Amino acid sequence: MxxxxxxxxxxxxxxxxxxxxxxxxxxxxxxxxxxxxxxxxxxxxxxxxxxxxxxxxxxxxxxxxxxxxxxxxxxxxxxxxxxxxxxxxxxAAHLHMLGKLAEDHCWSIFKQRAFADGEVPEEIVSMGNGVVKMCQGLPLAANVLGGLLRNKGKHEWQAILDGNALLQVKPHPNLKTLAVVDYLGTRFPSWLREGLLPYLVKLKLSGCKKCKEVPSLGQLKLLRHLELVGFHEVECIAPTFYGVEVSNNGSSSDNANIQVFPLLKELVLDDMPSLTEWKGVELIPTGNVGRDGVGVRMFAGLEKLRIRNCSLLRSTPNQFEILRELTIKGVDSDMPLLNLCSNLTSLVDLIVDDVKELTSLPDEMLHNNFSLQHLSVINCREFCELPQSLYNLHSLKSLVIERCTKFSSIPIPNGVNHLTSLQSLRLYKCDGLISLPNGLLEHFQSLESLEVCICKNLVSLPLHLCEMPSLSYMNILGCPRLNSVSIEGLHRLGGFRTSIVGPYQSQWTLRPIDF
Structure with a gap:
């Protein structure tokens, strides 16, 4: 069954x-x-x-x-x-790991599928051992490869041996979802272009470790979700990625209004350790299409962008019109974040994780993205402060600063700008933090959850709970230099559910509540 x-x-x-x-x-x-x-x-x-x-x-x-x-x-x-x-x-009560087939058994399965009459042409014999080794003792692989090479010539066999098995595959033109995993070839087939997969909606290319460039995909008109993972040899995402060419005289090979990834909603770049540069499409003046030249619209519908484990990346495009969710993780330079955010105005969710050179968030980005609701800065060892423009984020609901050992400063609210929508604040393993400004937390009238944990040098944490009417959860723990915490007014918080307070050091004081 x-x-x-x-x-x-x-x-x-x-x-x-x-x-x-x-x-x-x-x-x-x-x-x-x-x-x-x-x-x-x-x-x-x-x-x-x-x-x-x-x-x-x-x-x-x-x-x-x-x-x-x-x-x-x-x-x-x-x-x-x-x-x-x-x-x-x-x-499993009794687990048994199946062993792999011997090469002669693999060859028997492969030969039965690849050759209708069982006779192996002389020019193919020398290639047989190489193909069988690729099966790695797996009968399914032998069966699939045999079917793939049935009635094929010598050059197609050679393509398989070179790792370019995809060159022999012809997917159905109505295909909507495609995942290519652990492809051993050095180049992608022609069918992965506009016209041959017109209905493709979701595409994942993973573990293509020998490819030195990403395929041309920008003209897949219906593509909504794209993941590029494990391209270890790719150093640059070039303009060829977008599937358009702009000539020296400013004319496009297609027309003067170029659409690049017109319906793409989500893009993931992950595990690309050699990637240093991600280029956009250059605008070339023509005198025909406005003052900017050739009309290029890139990522017009992109809402989610995730860049992870691209440690050498230093440059990116900045043409993202409606980007709502941005995650950058495992990137040494802060330049990609600065590039991406230079023109953004629509961010709702921003996660910055393990960006080694980041010291502060771009002031311009916080000014322009007043709809930002969730902001997390994690594992950024050089990150030390939040800018004053933080208080422009009137829609911000959650703020997380975690494992940023040099983080030391939250600015004092200036004038009437406060984080009036903030519901959750988490400060975790911020060893540079000595104190919070007096009266800071009382400005967060919507704050429901407060966590301050394992901040080794925190000395002062002023709390006036009677001025924090929405607070329902508080966790203050593992701050060895914190002498005392005032929880005055706790009994007045009708919706308060959970409080985890202390211990801080061997001698610590919890100021009593006056009932």
């Missing part, structure tokens, strides 16, 4: 259909269980669940307990095959 996801009632139906050799008409689970009891009563059985991909441990135990109730005979067994460690650990 073959299924990809275990659902108790559906599996019971499949077992019953296998036993009775007819489709189950009943809908009631209890009736199905009763019929299975009639079929299996007093018998021993071996149930094979082949190629199981997903298992909920709770549903699995429910399924097994149901089978035990159906037939109490000893000696019944369930055999599960899977390619996923998580599934194996969830279901």
């Amino acid at each position: 073959k299924e990809v996801k275990l659902e108790t009632k559906r599996y019971l139906e499949l077992i019953l259909e296998s036993l009775t050799e007819r489709k189950t008409e009943v809908q009631s689970r209890d009736i199905i269980v009763k019929k299975l009891q009639d079929e299996l009563g007093g018998k021993k059985y071996l149930l094979v669940l082949d190629d199981l991909w997903h298992v909920d441990p709770t549903l699995w135990h429910e399924f097994v307990d149901t089978l035990k109730g159906i037939n109490i005979s000893r000696g019944n067994c369930i055999l599960v095959t899977t390619r996923r460690d998580q599934v194996a650990s969830a279901v």
Whole structure:
């Protein structure tokens, strides 16, 4: 029996259909269980669940307990095959790892699929061993490769040996979702361009470690989600990425109004350790299309951008019209963040994680993105302060500063600009923080959650809880130099639920509440 996801009632139906050799008409689970009891009563059985991909441990135990109730005979067994460690650990009482096939066995499977009459052409014989080695003892790989090379010539075999297996694949033109994982080739096939996959909506290219450039994708008109992961050899994302060419005289190979990734909503760049430069499309004056030259619209619909583990990246485009969510993680230079934010006005969610050179957030970015609701700065060891323009963020709901060991300063509110919408403030492992400005927290009238944890040098934390009417959760912990915390007014907070306060040091004082 073959299924990809275990659902108790559906599996019971499949077992019953296998036993009775007819489709189950009943809908009631209890009736199905009763019929299975009639079929299996007093018998021993071996149930094979082949190629199981997903298992909920709770549903699995429910399924097994149901089978035990159906037939109490000893000696019944369930055999599960899977390619996923998580599934194996969830279901297996006795785990057995299958060994790989010997090369001659792989060759036998491969030859049966690749050659209709079993005869191997002489010019192919020398390539056979190389192809079989690529199978790595996996029968499925031998079967797939054999089918791929069936009735193919010598040059197609050579392409496979060179790792360019995708060159031999011709996907269906109506394909909407495509994932290419661990591709060993050095270049991508021609079908991954405009016209050959016109309906592609979601594309993930992962582990393409030998490719030195990313494919041309910008003219995939319906593409909404794109992930580029593990391109270890790529040093530059060049203008060819966008699938347009602008000639020296300013004319486009297509027309004067160029659309690049017109419907793309989410873009992920991850694990690209050699990437130093991400270029946009240069505007060239023409005198025909306004004063800016050739009309280029890049990423007009992009809402989510995630750049992770691109440590050498130093430059990026800045043509993101409606970007709402930006994550930058594992990038040494702060220049990508500065570039990206230079023209942004629509940010709602910003996460900056492990940007080694970042000392402060771009003042212009905080001025322009007044709709920002969630701001997190994490693992930025040189990050030391928040700018005064922080208080322009009237929509900000959560502020997190975490593991920024040099962070020392939150500015004092100036004039009427306060964080009136702030609901959550978390300061964690900020060793440079000595004190918070007196009266700062009282300006946050909407604050519901306050966490100040493991700030080793924090000495002063002024709190006037009676002026913080929305506070419902407070966690102040692991600050060894903090002498005392005033929680005066706590009893006046009608919605307060949880308080974790101290200890701070061996001698510490919790100022009493006057009831």
